[in-house]
Structure formats: structure tokens, C-alpha cells
Amino acid sequence: MxxxxxxxxxxxxxxxxxxxxxxxxxxxxxxxxxxxxxxxxxxxxxxxxxxxxxxxxxxxxxxxxxxxIARTFQHINIYGELSVLDNVKIGGHHRLQSRWLHQCLYWGPFGCSREETRLHNEAMVLLETLDMEDVAELPAGELSYGQQKRLEIGRALLGQxxxxxxxxxxxxxxxxxxxxxxxxxxxxxxxxxxxxxxxxxxxxxxxxxxxxxxxxxxxxxxxxxxxxxxxxxxxxxxxxxxxx
Amino acid sequence: MDYFAGLLINGILVGAIYSMVALGFVLIYKASKVLNFAQGELLMIGAYFCLELVIRLQTGIVAAFLLTLVLMSVMAVLIERLILRRMMHAPVMSVVMVTIGLGIMLRSVVLMVWGPITIHFPSFITDVPFDLGFVRVSVIYIYGFLICVAFMLFFGLFFRYTRTGLVMRATASSQVAARSVGVPLHQVFALAWVVAAIVSAAGGVITGAIAGLTPDLSAYGVRVFPAVILGGLDSIVGTTIAGVLIGVMEELGGGYLRDWTGLSGLGPVIPFFVLIVVLWIRPHGLMGSKQIERI
The missing domain is CATH 3.40.50.300 (P-loop containing nucleotide triphosphate hydrolases)
Incomplete structure (x- = not known):
């Protein structure tokens, strides 16, 4: 290389x-x-x-x-504008069975919700182990440095x-x-x-x-x-x- | 009063179109960091597609409009697939040059097929103006405004609440991190182009229905630029607000300046004064993200 x-x-x-x-x-x-x-x-x-x-x-x-194969980055590379919860949830993106057209149709509680609900629950459990369930809805960019580092590992983990x-x-x-x-x-x-x-x-x-x-x-x-x-x-x- | 209200209403409509078209511009920029200089040409070609469908298929404006959006989506996917995907790893400036070339090609197509003349839609809407109480507004303005609001609301909710929207926001935030969780970037780019093509075409049809179609419609690509910069380049909310502000400034300023100076056509210049001032004093616009250089 x-x-x-x-x-x-x-x-x-x-x-x-x-x-x-x-x-x-x-x-x-x-x-x-x-x-x-x-x-x-x-x-x-x-x-x-x-x-x-x-x-x-x-x-x-x-x-x-x-x-x-999942990874974290040397310089923090979370999605700063997205909520902490969304940051973790997107880590499980590749596990979704639904095709992307179907994913366009997922509006809150409708559509391919079973998968989304499962992912949501897994993300919440993970945030609890990270002690971050209280900040789940905050923009991830507002977390402390240490929390952001751990959030990145959390995101990778949700990809199993x-x-x-x-x-x-x-x-x-x-x-x-x-x-x-x-x-x-x-x-x-x-x-x-x-x-x-x-x-x-x-x-x-x-x-x-x-x-x-x-x-x-x-x-x-x-x-x-x-x-x-x-x-x-x-x-x-x-x-x-x-x-x- | 009537004069002021008329200009204001005009400004809000023009501004709503700016906001909507700028949304497409910002979206492509956010997703792929590419400034799409073919945005105005997408708007222009969308309007001509709709015109052609109305005349040839005789299906009525609504069906023609919806079909136009489908056609534009297909065209956007083709642009991504055939032109831009090969340039995924090219320097951003090269991709920007390609969008300029694409714009020139689209404008040539329009000149070849429809010529440089102004063409009007067959009239499909009542000429009787709608009475708002304090001012009378032509019906097409009201429809145009509502369509803009509906589109922006729809896409706003789409980005906020769907899984695909989440993926797009994540990609906008960090391409590298999005790829690491399994997001195929080229699909996100394609979708950004589709949305940009749809909002541009909608803007083109509304503008075309009001003022007629000429290849000069493509100038909208440059005219939304002040709104994009004032909004902050990467902020969708900021751009929406800025679009309306710019539209109102353009109409009010243009109207009163014409009365005072006797010169018409000053309106479209005003946004560019704003553009320059914004770049001087607040380069990240109303709501854009501040670029912080790490040294």
C-alpha cells in the first residue's frame, strides 16, 4: 500500500x-x-x-x-447532528432485511416496523450498558469526548x-x-x-x-x-x- | 398598500420556489459535497417535459406533472449511474465541472428541440384572481405556493422519519462512517439527485406555468445560489427561510427601485448584493455549519 x-x-x-x-x-x-x-x-x-x-x-x-467487520475511527467519527439513539441504530443498518424502497415507506409506527422496533430496542439496551439512556435523544455532537468514543464502539457493536x-x-x-x-x-x-x-x-x-x-x-x-x-x-x- | 401587498405576495411565491429548488441543491451538496451547477437546467428540462406531455398526451396538467416527476427521477438515476458513479473518487472540482457540462448539454437539447422562443402552457386554470381580502392574487400563484410548501413538508418529514432519511442524514454527516456501517454511498447520491430533479422540475413547471417557457429558465440555477449561501449551504431549514427572504427582497426591492430610478430589472440583482454581504460578514450563512480548520 x-x-x-x-x-x-x-x-x-x-x-x-x-x-x-x-x-x-x-x-x-x-x-x-x-x-x-x-x-x-x-x-x-x-x-x-x-x-x-x-x-x-x-x-x-x-x-x-x-x-x-465493524470499525471505529482514530478521530471521532460519529454523526454529530444525529441523536445518540440514531447514531447507534444506524450501526445495525446492514442487518435490515427490507429493501431500500421499503425503507422509504417506513414512517414512524407504520411500514417495516418490526425490524425497526427490534433495532430500536437493541439500541436502547446498548445505551443502557453505556449509561447513556438519558441522553439518547440529544445530538451526539453534544456528548463529552469519552462518551463519543464509547458511542462509536456502541454503533459498531449494533452491527453484531x-x-x-x-x-x-x-x-x-x-x-x-x-x-x-x-x-x-x-x-x-x-x-x-x-x-x-x-x-x-x-x-x-x-x-x-x-x-x-x-x-x-x-x-x-x-x-x-x-x-x-x-x-x-x-x-x-x-x-x-x-x-x- | 395594494402595491406593497402585491409585491410581497409575489416575493413569497418566488421565494418558495427558490426554497424548493435550493433544497435540491443543498441535498446534493450535503450528500456528496458536490455543487450541482446543472440544477437550473434540471428545472428547465422538467418544465419542457411537462409541456410536451400536456400537449401530446392531452392528459391534463396533474397527470402530466406527476409523469414529469417520474421521468425526472429516471433521468436523475441515469445521470448518477452513467456519469457520476464513474467519478466517485474523482476530486470534487472535477465533478462540479461535469455538472456544468451536463447543464450546457441539457440547454442545447432544449434549444434544438423547442428553440429559443417563449412557449406558453395551454391555459388550464382560471384567470379570475382569488380575493384574499386585502389583495387579489391570481390562482396559479396560490397553487404554486401550496405545491412548494407540500413538497418541502413532504421531504422534510421524509428525511426526519424514514429509515432512508436517516441513512441520508448519516451520510451527510460522515461519508466514511456511513460506509463503515454498510451504507452504499452511490445509492444515497442517486437518491439525492432524484429528489433534486423532482423539486427542480416542480419549480420549473410552476415558473413555466406563470411566465412561459424559455431556455432562460435555466438561469434559476444561478438565481437560487444567493438563497443557498444565505441559508448556509448545508442547512435545509436555513435554505428554506433564506429562499423566501431572498424572494421577498428581490420583489420588493425590484418594485420600489423601479419606481424611484425608472430602471426595471434591478430586482434580480439584489440577491447578489446580499450574497456578497453574507460572504463578507457571515460566510456560514444563517444556519450553516461553521468550518473549523484544525491546525
Missing amino acids: SFGGIQALDGVSFSVSPGTIHGIIGPNGAGKTTLINCISGQFTPSGSIRYGDHELTRLRAHERIGLG PSLLLLDEPMAGMSRQEKNNLSEWIRQISRELSVTILMIEHDMSVIQALTEQVVVLDFGRKIAEGTPREVVQDQRVRIAYLGEE
Whole structure:
């Protein structure tokens, strides 16, 4: 994967086992977000990305959620003008059976309401676990930073993903918030059996949460292993932790 | 008083048409960030379609009008499918250039088929003006106004309450995030074009029914621009209010300036003064979103 003359990702190869929490670390500009963008379909790399039996590079971005691949973004990317509830509900959009013409005809309580009601109820349950049921009708843009971050994960979850890509879900959070969010992510992974691939800078979060870690530097994979193995790797210490 | 009321009513009607056409403009901009410079030509061609249907099919204006909307929807889908989808990843400026080209082509078609002359609809509505009490208004103005209000109300509710409306609002808010939850962007763009074509055609038929049809109807595309900017480019409510404001300013200003200066045709200039002033002092318009540069 390259942009102009810059090789953003070069021969990166690794695999993620189902049901695990996998970390991606590396210095700024290492290609971590580019990697996630390739998996979620924002970019099409040369090479191959396989998910189960499916070759992802042949699928367009909006089709990948159909395989169960959902994501969040490094910079908060919620629908600020829409209500919190609508933000979550649209996460389940791809699960709707009705065709789009039918969806035009859904007016409040009429039309294809059973599906919509189910989605609505699921969204409300999710908002309760997020402790956001009180703000469900507020424009999402008015939420606090931490709430917006969690809302984004909530939106992805309503798509019932089997693989969840999290791009720095804890950036800018306090220690306490990070602990809570880590606990929630662990819970998601265990109870919903969602595979999680997350980019994170905080090594204590990585050590507490992930089972496997891939380290990128200048678009190349420089190490892979358990968090413990990785922090002891000489190349990682030089590239990432700044040791000579 | 009568003079003022007459100008005011005129202004409100013209403004309602601006609002409705601007809705299409704003919608395409919100969905795909493309400024559609063929909006006026869509309005023009819609009016000619309706004229042709009225004359050839002899079905009466209502059926012809509805059929026009269907035809325009098909044309919008074709425009998206054949021209714009290939340019999904092209720079926005290129797409804007394509809409300008599209407009020129549509205008040429009209010139070839119908010529540069003014054509009038066969009269289908009573000439007897309707008495509002303080002023008498021709019936077609009242119908025109009601149609505009009905269309805007309909689409307003559609965006607010349907699943498709939600998808469109989400796409307007963030294309990348919408795609990540499985929204096929090209369908949303196509629908935005369909709505734009429908409201433009409606505006074209109303204007054409009042003043007759000429290829100059396409100038509406530029004339709604001040309303779009005053409204804030990406705000549907703002544009609706701005459309009526601009219409009223144009008519009142044009009317009184003509009396004072003896020069006619000053009315259409006023909105562009407003445009310039708005861009100076409040570039995000009445209700548009402020662009904040992250540095």
C-alpha cells in the first residue's frame, strides 16, 4: 500500500485467531491506521487480506460489514447532528432485511416496523450498558469526548460484528476511563465472542488486554508475539520505546 | 398598500420556489459535497417535459406533472449511474465541472428541440384572481405556493422519519462512517439527485406555468445560489427561510427601485448584493455549519 512515493505498508503479514484480542502498536506514521483502513475497505492494497474464506480486497467498503467487520475511527467519527439513539441504530443498518424502497415507506409506527422496533430496542439496551439512556435523544455532537468514543464502539457493536477494529479507542482518556473501557472491551470479546484488533499506544493497556501484538515501524512489521515477548524485543525497544 | 401587498405576495411565491429548488441543491451538496451547477437546467428540462406531455398526451396538467416527476427521477438515476458513479473518487472540482457540462448539454437539447422562443402552457386554470381580502392574487400563484410548501413538508418529514432519511442524514454527516456501517454511498447520491430533479422540475413547471417557457429558465440555477449561501449551504431549514427572504427582497426591492430610478430589472440583482454581504460578514450563512480548520 503506497501513497504517491510513500510506501505506507510494505509486506506486512500476520494473522488473527478468532475470539482473541489482538494489538497493533508502533510509532506515529508506522502505518497502523492504514492497515485498519485496508481491512475495512477505505483503501485497496495490493496483496491479499483474507477473512475466513473470503478475500476482502474484492469487496467494497460498505459490503464488509456484511461479513461482520465493524470499525471505529482514530478521530471521532460519529454523526454529530444525529441523536445518540440514531447514531447507534444506524450501526445495525446492514442487518435490515427490507429493501431500500421499503425503507422509504417506513414512517414512524407504520411500514417495516418490526425490524425497526427490534433495532430500536437493541439500541436502547446498548445505551443502557453505556449509561447513556438519558441522553439518547440529544445530538451526539453534544456528548463529552469519552462518551463519543464509547458511542462509536456502541454503533459498531449494533452491527453484531465478528471482527471489531478499534483505532486508538482510549486516546486522550484518563487512567480510570481507560480501565473501565478495557474492562468493557474484554467483556465484549468474551461475551459476544467478537475478535478484536486494536491500535493502542498505551503499553499498560496493551499488556493488560491483548493476547497477541503486531509491531509496525515505517510500514513494516518488525515484531510479533505476546505483549511480554514484544516489549523485550530489541528492535521494538529501539524503534518504539526509544532505547539505544 | 395594494402595491406593497402585491409585491410581497409575489416575493413569497418566488421565494418558495427558490426554497424548493435550493433544497435540491443543498441535498446534493450535503450528500456528496458536490455543487450541482446543472440544477437550473434540471428545472428547465422538467418544465419542457411537462409541456410536451400536456400537449401530446392531452392528459391534463396533474397527470402530466406527476409523469414529469417520474421521468425526472429516471433521468436523475441515469445521470448518477452513467456519469457520476464513474467519478466517485474523482476530486470534487472535477465533478462540479461535469455538472456544468451536463447543464450546457441539457440547454442545447432544449434549444434544438423547442428553440429559443417563449412557449406558453395551454391555459388550464382560471384567470379570475382569488380575493384574499386585502389583495387579489391570481390562482396559479396560490397553487404554486401550496405545491412548494407540500413538497418541502413532504421531504422534510421524509428525511426526519424514514429509515432512508436517516441513512441520508448519516451520510451527510460522515461519508466514511456511513460506509463503515454498510451504507452504499452511490445509492444515497442517486437518491439525492432524484429528489433534486423532482423539486427542480416542480419549480420549473410552476415558473413555466406563470411566465412561459424559455431556455432562460435555466438561469434559476444561478438565481437560487444567493438563497443557498444565505441559508448556509448545508442547512435545509436555513435554505428554506433564506429562499423566501431572498424572494421577498428581490420583489420588493425590484418594485420600489423601479419606481424611484425608472430602471426595471434591478430586482434580480439584489440577491447578489446580499450574497456578497453574507460572504463578507457571515460566510456560514444563517444556519450553516461553521468550518473549523484544525491546525
